[in-house]
Amino acid sequence: MNVGIEAEMLIWCWLFEVVRQVHASKHLQRCMQKDFLARTPMSTPLQPVLIIYSHGRNPPLHPPPHLRYDLRNIPNPPKELRAVSDGRSKRIREHLLSEPKFVQRLEAVERDILRTMEAKIAEHAAQLIGSELEECTSVDVAKEEEEGHEDESRALGAEQENEELSEASSSDHEVILRVGCNCALGHHRSVAFVEELSRRSWPKEWQVLVVHRDLEKKRAGGARKMQKASFREKRRNMWEE
Template identity: 55%
Template sequence: MELDSEIKDRSRESPSPEVGIDGRDRSASTTRPTLILYSHGRTPPLNPPPDLKYDLRSIPNPPKNARDAHDGRSKRLREHLLGELKFVQKLDEVESEILEAMEAKIVETAEKLENDQDRRDDGEESRENGEEEGYESLEDEYDPTEAVLRVGCNCALGHHRSVAFVEELARRKWPRNWSVQLIHRDIDRRRGNDKKVRGKSLRWGGA
């Protein structure tokens, strides 16, 4: 897929060693950063709620003839929006905020893994001493190593500005060890149509 190759070619290395925002060395962390980018219309809100959310309705819409012929996945429509200074500045702003938020997620997940390991160690010691374990592991129900950051970007209907925005956002130079998912929730939902069809989800990355 063209998108896959472009992302991989433009990927950047994660800094080594990895140092968290608290100044602690995270190079030995086993966390797997996962970035999920959603485009959607103004209503209904995303569920679950995103960690970061951006309203893009203040960005000028492409001309009506372009909107009628293309949605935000179109290179032509995206190139038009990239000519809007406000659109590009917002991309830069959101990229910076995502990097900061993901760093915090990685630290949070690493600390939770460490705490869970301490609990398991304590449980082993308690069982050796004939004591009851006192808690039930949830490891089979979720992946404790995955640091998931959800980012929601909305415009009026979720067809053009928000779609183009997350498409371009996905093409930014994210660290190579990140897994990135792209979901266009309302791409096939038309005005006045109550039936909602989720757009195709793309996934790439992950070293």
């Protein structure tokens, strides 16, 4: 007799567990249908932001870029061009585009950016989806069922919540990739490189920003002359030793 009672209790426990799991599964499904799709990147697309910096060798960029490229091994434009214009000049850009090394570096950097941005987008999307799923599974089932009888109030609350979420998480959907390109002073090669890089055929949903950090810096005291004088001094000291 006792064996029969114990078996019956085990059956009831098993049935209870099955019902509980089914209920939890249905709750998760409802949660995903009503909230998850409305609050994940599928309804609020991720916004890739590409920021390309030109700058001189020093000081380093802050914040540090995700990708960095030293362009000092690319031949400088002729002195007569550099004397009258900076890297934004069409003449300087055209001259550099005639340099195979410049074009090859452009193509290589473009591939690096596409590959890196794709990886960052995938990682960012996974993090957002993971946080949304965690939030969904933590919702109190009993509270949701109780609020189910208050349709009008619930609809108003959901609308307010979506507005607040949209304002609070707009930056959460930005995927920022910073790229630093430097030459000696940040006036010609790096500037022209960044200008050409920004003109590449990036995906239309990308936002592309250009920052020329050192372009407006005056050559106080003649930075180029000071640089050459320093080099001559070092060479003189080396010979004296």
